[in-house]
Amino acid sequence: MEVPAPSPGPGEILVRVAGxxxxxxxxSMRQLPQAIGARLGWRMxxxxxxxxxxxxxxxxxxxxxxxxxxxxxxxSPTSCGTCAHCLRGQDNCCPAGATGRGYGRDGGLADYVLVDSVRALLPLGDLDPRTAGPLTDAGATAYHAVRRALPRIVPGGxxxxxxxxxxxxFAVQFLRALTAARVVAVDTNPDRLAYATDFGAHDTQSAVDGLRSLDAVLDFVGTDETIxxxxxxxxxxxxxxLVGSAGGRLEKSWxxxxxRDGEVYTFQGSTIADARDVVSLAAAGQVRVEVEQYPFEEVADAYAAVAAGTLKSRAVVLLS
Incomplete structure (x- = not known):
């Protein structure tokens, strides 16, 4: 669709999208019934x-x-900045987060996107904005998972x-940067295991079976079996x-x-502080952003690759 470029009103910022x-x-959102979107307060x-x-x-x-x-x-996540969650730094729990840029409001797959508050901007410095986008969601979400587990991870664990x-x-990189633990990547895809090794995993295997007495397990899949x-x-x-959203359950008595005396947690999204830390780590060269780039004209091919699960890294659509 061709739509007019938005204009920034008071307090707003207009961003020309690079990637x-x-x-x-x-x-999932492309297939979401409009009635459900309406209940979420989305503009369709x-x-x-x-x-x-x-x-x-x-x-x-x-x-x-x-x-x-x-x-x-x-x-990536929207938050109001004034509720009790936001004031405690838990802005990923903000009730306003049900609607945001790219989920209920116009997002970044366009030449321009409108931002309603300067608190939603992350200065990039010398980082390339064409490939930095995944830091804000994939990177920040993985960082949040690692940060939650840090108090349970001991040197040599x-x-x-x-x-x-x-x-x-991303999680492998954060664990290597922030802990002195041995990092084991688990995946059924040999190519992804090689990819994780390139990012710093000490060991790899095709299943969790056989691993015991771990300081932490970060599950980015979320099936019955992996849980x-x-x-x-x-x-x-x-x-x-638990980060993965495959819908798995733990069907056992607690x-x-x-x-024993451990912690089992799940969440959605990340905080603004998480995103700032991730950008800082990337700017310092402690985190690499690997992406597969697509021109805007090939966005359908990019989504097909996402759906097929053939991507090793994140897909980024270039707009500038």
């Missing part, structure tokens, strides 16, 4: 894209701290990353983090099934 990452959740139709980076192209009245031409990425795709590869095996592999006092 926008694609996510598997986009596939809307432009997809929640892993966005580019350059400031205009600012509305009252905006300070940024200027035209600045390279920025956009915080072992952590398993289940699912060595785009998010899992059951992952929880069973965690030592007493360890952590199991007694004897969960790690």
């Amino acid at each position: 926008c990452g694609l996510c598997r959740s986009d596939l 139709p809307f432009t997809l894209g929640h892993e966005t980076a580019g350059w400031v192209a205009g600012v509305g009245a009252g905006v300070t701290g940024v200027r035209e031409g600045d390279a920025v990425a956009l915080v 072992t952590v398993a990353v289940v699912g060595a795709g785009g998010l899992g590869a 059951a095996a992952g929880v069973a592999a965690v030592r007493a006092g360890g952590a199991f983090g 007694f004897g099934a969960l790690p």
Whole structure:
């Protein structure tokens, strides 16, 4: 569709998009019945894209701290900034997060995107905005999972990353940068295991079976099988983090099934602080952003690759 370029009103910022990452959740949103979207408060139709980076192209009245031409990425989840969750730094729990850029409002798969607050901008410095978008969602989500587990990970311990795709590869890098643990990547795809090794995994294997007494298991798949095996592999006092959204369940009594005095957690998204830390790690060269680039004219091919699961890294659609 051809639509008019938006204009920034008071407090708003207009961003010229350089690149926008694609996510598997986009596939679900493309098939979502409009009635469900309406219940979520979504404006239908809307432009997809929640892993966005580019350059400031205009600012509305009252905006300070940024200027035209600045390279920025956009915080992926939406938050109000004023509720109790936001004030505690838990903005990923904000009730306003049900609607945002790329999910209910126009997102980054367009030449321009409108941002409603400067708090949603992440200065990129020398990072390339054409490929930085995945840092804001895939990167920040993986970082949030690792950060939650850090108090349970001891020097010389072992952590398993289940699912060595785009998010899992980020998690491997964060674990190597932030811990002194042995990192084991688990995936049924040999190519992805090789990919995880390139990003720093100490060991790889095709299943969690055989792993025991782990400080933490970070599950980026989320099937019945990975959840059951992952929880069973965690030592007493360890952590199991469920990130994958395959819809799996743990169909066991909690007694004897969960790690004694351990932590089992799940979440959706990440915080603004997470995204800032990830950008800082990337700027310092401690995290690599690997993407497969597509011109905007080939966005259908990019989504087909996402749906088929043939991508090793994240797909990014280039708009500038």
